[in-house]
Amino acid sequence: MRLNKKNIIITCSCIFFGIAAFGFKTQQDLPKDTSITFEQGETLTYVAGYSVFEAGEAVVHLDKKFHEVNGKNCYKVDVHGKSIGMFGMGMKIRDLWQSYFDPETILPVQFNRDILEGGYTLEEKIDFDQVNGKAKVEWKKKDNPEIHNEEYDMAPGSFDVISGYYLLRTLDYKQYSKGDTITMNTFWENKGYSFDIIYLGVEKCVTKFGRIESYVMSPIMPENQLFSGTHPIKFWVSKDVNRIPLKIQAELIVGAVNVDLVRYKGLKQKLKKSKK
Template identity: 35%
Template structure:
């Protein structure tokens, strides 16, 4: 288990990698720039906290939050959205993780202007900055690993491409009220020097249990390519609250090493009441 998690570096990134498979949606026509996305779901000061469970063990905690202040990047007003996570308890003894992922998200287009990662996992260290140019549809990446010179590269990307963090927030702006069970949403995004394509299937609505209470939720399943980590194409389920917030409240994954659940336990700063059925 240690070798797999250390090589894949996934345990703490699960809130992103599980949901990230369902992110980066490009639902607009090419060359429609700058686009304007109606956002009634989130704003400044929102904080959601999660516990990561590996079987019966609480292995890690993660936080997804939007800063109180609007930032200005590339002369555009942006939300500063940050995901942080850390292993805890006995997991720290063999897989110590302290990760930060951050996106500066244009308040009008919900597109990323800049993406940042700081990865600290055991002795592994990596810092990465991605600058997005949506006019030219290119990204510039600067990456530095422990004790090594930085590497720089430029990549061509699709129109309106998302990073993983901004993809979470863009997904929340979509209207699911008239979608049919089995309906698919095409996905594109940029991560780890590559453009990825994925298909997300809308699975309907159901109540889910979280540590913050029982929540009415929308279930999405991203189709996974064959890999050595997740078991089957529909191994991941992502649950968004079935309300105007559409916050991610639960992630579930069937992995070859066992089941993993990322469970919301605390939240504040939501724009609308959460769709709780009972506390």
């Protein structure tokens, strides 16, 4: 397999926002750690790279204010993504992803995307009806004024890809054993998916801020010719009051793609390096 500039950037994007599609399953009643809350104003910056080359940057920002959407008071998270370095010269990416979700359940109320990826553009809004299991999708291409309105079935209690990551930050991992599976339902574009994750326990994650004690997980991936190894994708979440994603690593047939936290601000506490 040859991994060119475009494929590397797309792979990095898929890893950062990736979901695994297997059809609907029964979502577990996931145990929550009620002591975990999010610090409004928190900003996390990640860089995705392949080998020694940086390919993309994503900035995740939790707004300082609550926002009323569809009659509900919501957190608002913006994710700005862009291609950088030599890869940015080969394919321009300027994406904005937004999620408005319930502060208590973390379930999304609305999800938006404003996409520019090379010659591909998209403006999309998804309104989630969690009670009736419906997703109302409005979308259009930037070079075409025609607006499309569609409605799809989804499993009640479904997440978008952003709120799903925030949900993982709130789980009570003391109730999980190494090898346990975490299942959540998600909705993406025009279809519902089931997202299965294996909990791999606690380990020290190597970051630019030092070795940080973390929970480590791996999404279950379908068989394919892109990834390599038993757990080809892993991600680490800090085992502290912040519960922030620190790193994502994907083992490809041709090498590893990494997404690393490079800057942060607005955390409850400064990240603490492990003593050993």
